[in-house]
Amino acid sequence: MTTSPDVTTPDWQGLVQAATLAPSSHNTQPWLFRIGGSTIDLLADRTRALPVNDPEDRELTISCGCALLNLRIAAAAAGLRAEVLMLPDGSMGDLLARVRVAPTAAPSLDAELQGAMAERRTYRERFDSTPVDPDVLRSLAEAAASEGATLTVLETPEQRLHAAALVAEGDSVQWANPSWRRELAAWMHPRRRGDGLTLPALAVPVAQMVVRTFDMGNGVAAKDRQLADESPVLAVLATAGDTPHDWLAAGQALQRLLLLAVSRGLQASYLNQPVQIASLRPKLQQLTRRPGHAQLLLRLGAPLRALPATPRRPLPDIQLAA
Numbered sequence: 001m002t003t004s005p006d007v008t009t010p011d012w013q014g015l016v017q018a019a020t021l022a023p024s025s026h027n028t029q030p031w032l033f034r035i036g037g038s039t040i041d042l043l044a045d046r047t048r049a050l051p052v053n054d055p056e057d058r059e060l061t062i063s064c065g066c067a068l069l070n071l072r073i074a075a076a077a078a079g080l081r082a083e084v085l086m087l088p089d090g091s092m093g094d095l096l097a098r099v100r101v102a103p104t105a106a107p108s109l110d111a112e113l114q115g116a117m118a119e120r121r122t123y124r125e126r127f128d129s130t131p132v133d134p135d136v137l138r139s140l141a142e143a144a145a146s147e148g149a150t151l152t153v154l155e156t157p158e159q160r161l162h163a164a165a166l167v168a169e170g171d172s173v174q175w176a177n178p179s180w181r182r183e184l185a186a187w188m189h190p191r192r193r194g195d196g197l198t199l200p201a202l203a204v205p206v207a208q209m210v211v212r213t214f215d216m217g218n219g220v221a222a223k224d225r226q227l228a229d230e231s232p233v234l235a236v237l238a239t240a241g242d243t244p245h246d247w248l249a250a251g252q253a254l255q256r257l258l259l260l261a262v263s264r265g266l267q268a269s270y271l272n273q274p275v276q277i278a279s280l281r282p283k284l285q286q287l288t289r290r291p292g293h294a295q296l297l298l299r300l301g302a303p304l305r306a307l308p309a310t311p312r313r314p315l316p317d318i319q320l321a322a
């Protein structure tokens with residue numbers, strides 16, 4: 001006998017836990033949740049911002065958008081309707097979204113993406129070289145569009161070459177900046193910390209020292225250029241505007257397309273350097289031959305091996321009292 005989920009008492013902790021499976025820049029997990037009577041508030045935790053890498057909190061807001069989409073998917077899988085009010089305190093506030101949940105009899109297709117949340121990984125390695133089915137790419141673009149963003153696949157050799165060159169240029173600029181390197185080093189953590197870019201505990205002090213001290217831009221640029229060149233799919237996620245509202249939309253679009261990609265046997269990673277360096281960002285957008293603001297540059301393909309999940313912070317650390 002199958003049992004339907006108990007929608008009279010929502011599993012709030014389950015919803016929050018699902019939200020935290022989202023990706024975030026440097027795995028900062030810059031979110032807080034506040035559970036009310038029938039609502040969950042999603043707030044930006046700006047103490048976990050990356051002022052050098054992300055001075056406007058653009059990626060921070062995108063990361064929270066990813067968590068918001070996970071929350072919506074988990075609600076759908078629990079038989080709940082989720083109504084989202086974006087930025088109820090205005091675009092400068094920390095309250096990014098208020099999600100009101102209520103039981104619904106209408107099943108949502110979103111529930112089908114639930115299983116992909118725990119399977120998604122940022123896959124920074126080489127992909128299987130098999131091309132990705134164009135129908136799958138079309139469905140990923142539709143997924144992004146349904147959340148208010150545009151996914152453009154860079155298809156021609158010229159577009160791909162140019163994008164790879166922008167990534168390499170971005171690497172050189174970032175690694176030449178000691179403040180950027182210090183910020184990156186500060187987020188290199190042992191797994192037990194529950195956040196950051198994880199390394200074996202014994203390797204952390206040396207790795208941090210090396211990153212802080214040496215400009216490794218040339219080596220990283222060469223490796224990233226190769227990763228971009230070889231990737232079965234290189235695609236730009238963009239939005240029409242460039243406000244916190246657009247960043248939240250970009251995050252939800254990103255997470256929706258990532259979950260759909262996982263359900264089709266794909267994983268993704270990021271080559272965002274040309275978006276993070278202000279002077280390169282319009283050049284990346286130009287490559288798409290569409291108006292708008294590039295938010296992320298993604299590689300997509302079939303993974304060659306399974307990766308372990310990255311750590312997450314304990315739920316009590318990310319919840320505020322109502």
Ligand SMILES: Cc1cc2nc3c(=O)[nH]c(=O)nc-3n(C[C@H](O)[C@H](O)[C@H](O)COP(=O)(O)O)c2cc1C
Binds near residue numbers: 021120309
């Ligand atoms: C907005 C955003 C920007 C990101 N930028 C990068 C990036 O430039 N390079 C990178 O390797 N990973 C990037 N990531 C991936 C995160 O590092 C990754 O999500 C985090 O380490 C957690 O790992 P997971 O995605 O495997 O759960 C980004 C993620 C998000 C949401």
